[in-house]
Amino acid sequence: MQETMRRSQKERSDAMRGALMQAGRKLFVTRGFSGTGTPDIVAAAGVTRGALYHHFADKExxxxxxxxxxxxxxxxxxxxxxxxxxxxxxxxxxxxxxxxxxxxxxxxxxxxxxxxxxxxxxxxxxxxxxxxxxxxxxxxxxxxxxxxxxxxxxxxxxxxxxxxxxxxxxxxxxxxxxxxxxxxxxxx
The missing domain is CATH 1.10.357 (Tetracycline Repressor; domain 2)
Known part of the structure; x- marks a missing residue:
């Protein structure tokens, strides 16, 4: 049971990381790196700023x-x-x-x-x-x-x-x- 729970947590974490990368990619393509802010990324990914910083140290x-x-x-x-x-x-x-x-x-x-x-x-x-x-x-x-x-x-x-x-x-x-x-x- 705990292994299933860990897997689902990992799957959720992977999905959130994927959503951040997908949103970031789209914004970096359309606005460039310097024209993209972290508030834009979290809004596009539908996650919190804390989620962004949980997966990535910063925008770079x-x-x-x-x-x-x-x-x-x-x-x-x-x-x-x-x-x-x-x-x-x-x-x-x-x-x-x-x-x-x-x-x-x-x-x-x-x-x-x-x-x-x-x-x-x-x-x-x-x-x-x-x-x-x-x-x-x-x-x-x-x-x-x-x-x-x-x-x-x-x-x-x-x-x-x-x-x-x-x-x-x-x-x-x-x-x-x-x-x-x-x-x-x-x-x-």
Whole structure:
């Protein structure tokens, strides 16, 4: 009986944390980090301010949790792509395509590429990136015989720039084609 009670308390706690993250995500996308206040978040989530601070130390901790969840979703999408029987350069291109597709979830590019660097700083964002998806690009380059952190950083930045341009309404195909040329030229 007590185990069932604990589980239901955990489920309630998880649901409240999820509601806070969902409300926070929506507000961070529409208003940005600096334009979103904790009263807005608790009102949108339908919880008390105490509930917010029970789950998160402050607004930045909630934002970081939202960013981490977004980065993990992108990493999962890249990892889920089919790389069967692909040459290393083609696998890198396929991973880049998966990244661009994952970044098209509404609001994701703004959160990860605009709001997160400004609110969390590049150092903290780099940690989140290393803990989530950065390894896929590094591993892809290693499979191509390249152990070059600087190249990984440059290719990552190029993919981020393309994702941001596409999210802002620019035509996808020129960006995707340019990234393919870039990867083939760098790794080819």
């Amino acid at each position: 901790a909630l934002f970081e949790a939202v960013i981490r969840a977004e980065a993990e979703a992108v990493a999962l999408a890249v990892e889920a792509a089919d790389y069967t029987s692909l040459a290393p350069v083609d696998a890198l291109i396929r991973g880049g395509e998966a990244f661009l597709t994952a970044m098209q979830v509404p609001g994701r590019a703004r959160l990860l590429l605009t709001e997160a660097p400004a609110a969390l700083g590049l150092a903290k964002l780099a940690v989140i990136d290393r803990e989530t998806g950065a390894r896929t690009l590094v591993e892809g380059l290693a499979a191509a015989g390249l152990h070059d952190a600087a190249l990984a950083g440059l290719l990552s930045a190029a993919h981020d720039r393309a994702a941001l341009a596409i999210a802002q309404g620019e035509a996808e195909e020129p960006w995707r084609a340019a990234l393919q040329r870039l990867v083939r030229g760098a790794v080819g």
